[in-house]
Amino acid sequence: MISQSFFYMILHVILLVFLFVILSDLLLSFILKNVKNDKVVKVFGIFMELNKIQIFNISVSLVKYIFIIYCLFISTKITMLHMYFLSILCLLFGISSLSLKNFLIDAVSIIPLYLGFVCKRLFIGYLNDVMFVWYIYLGNVFLTIFILLYSTFFLLKYINDMLLKNSYVRRIRNNG
Secondary structure, three states: OOOHHHHHHHHHHHHHHHHHHHHHHHHHHHHHHHOOOHHHHHHHHOOOOOOHHHHHHHHHHHHHHHHHHHHHHOOOOOOHHHHHHHHHHHHHHHHHHOOHHHHHHHHHHHHHHHHHHHHHHHHHHHHHHOOOOHHHHHHHHHHHHHHHHHHHHHHHHHHHHHHHOOHHHHHHHHHO
16 A cells, blocks of 8 residues: 555645756747747757657756755755665656667666665764764765766766767757
8 A cells, every 4th residue: 555645745746847858848949939049049059849758858857856856965864765766767768768778777876876875864864863973974975076076977978878879969069
């Protein structure tokens, strides 16, 4: 039986992804209609001609990245509910990308993230409850930097993979 909080978490994930898809369409159409600067158009031009599935994949990746930032800096406790949320996002991304390779890489990549979150909370607990030691604090800072770099790498990798499948980007890349 699925608990009520787990059910609401699934509904929130679906709502967030839906909002990201809608807002990304509206934002891109507004920017491309109203911006006269060529440099800005070139940056946003890489997102032209994306289909709904590619926008959905980028949205799921951004929701996952924002959740990781939330867990890293705001959340005071890491539970299995956090792992379930990351797993749902991984499953959504894997199903929508229709790539077993992306699904497996994403599924394996959330394990070090979760372990990093647990270690970070252990470091903070040690610093608060036992004693403040500079090398534990430094390890916590390095672990935070690692998690940020790790999650940013996977976000940019997925965006790059989506954009390389885009015919507009391939055409511009081959011409210039």
